[in-house]
Amino acid sequence: MNITEILKIDCLSKTFGTGHLAVEALKNINLSVKPGDLVALLGPSGSGKTTMLLCISLILEPSGGKIQLDGATLWDHGWRNINIRQVRLEKIGFIFQARNLIPFLTALENVLLPLNLLGMTQREAHRRAMELLEYMEIADRADYLPALMSGGEQQRVAIARALAGSPKLVLADEPTGALDSVRGKKVMEMLKKIARENQTAVICVTHDERMIEGFDFIYRLRDGQINLNA
């Protein structure tokens, strides 16, 4: 793995089921992502986008190939000797389409959660959480419950939370899927901001090509295979 890469995927495959019921969801995927890269994953329904994101998230076990993250091999025809939960907590941030936040916790408490899991002191965690909310331009909603915020505001809190552990990689699955185009664009601006200013690599699955203006790489998945477009 080249030291400049944060993520490297070689010949990744994933098959669900066996025999005549087998579905080859991913076929020999190769992908290389550097710090600060903004990567879009497009493709029709069923093309393998979510499966790919779940394999990179270390949530779904691949069927073949190799996954390297931040210089370490995580999967190579089997899990390597790693603490998957800790790798996820420290190196990967997640943003999903909707209902990202824990509904009975305020914006601030949602961001505090991973900081507490990371073992930060309360005082330090509070300082860092407020700093992240300010960075996402949503600090004025710190004490709001998610239900009292707009979808776009909730997604900005979700980005703040995803950044809690200063991850090297953020994975976003349709982060604007539940938003109107103005709010969606604002969320995408924030993802660009973290890539440009923090050198956080972002891989974003989306259906909406209008949302990926300014992305560095656009990959199109079709029937589990990838095409580099730009």
Ligand SMILES: Nc1ncnc2c1ncn2[C@@H]1O[C@H](COP(=O)(O)OP(=O)(O)OP(=O)(O)O)[C@@H](O)[C@H]1O
């Ligand atoms: N748990 C599973 N068991 C069996 N087949 C699955 C499973 N998850 C996904 N598949 C199949 O794998 C293929 C890829 O699915 P995937 O959900 O990754 O596609 P997608 O591009 O994310 O689709 P969408 O845009 O609709 O979310 C599909 O044929 C799907 O039916």
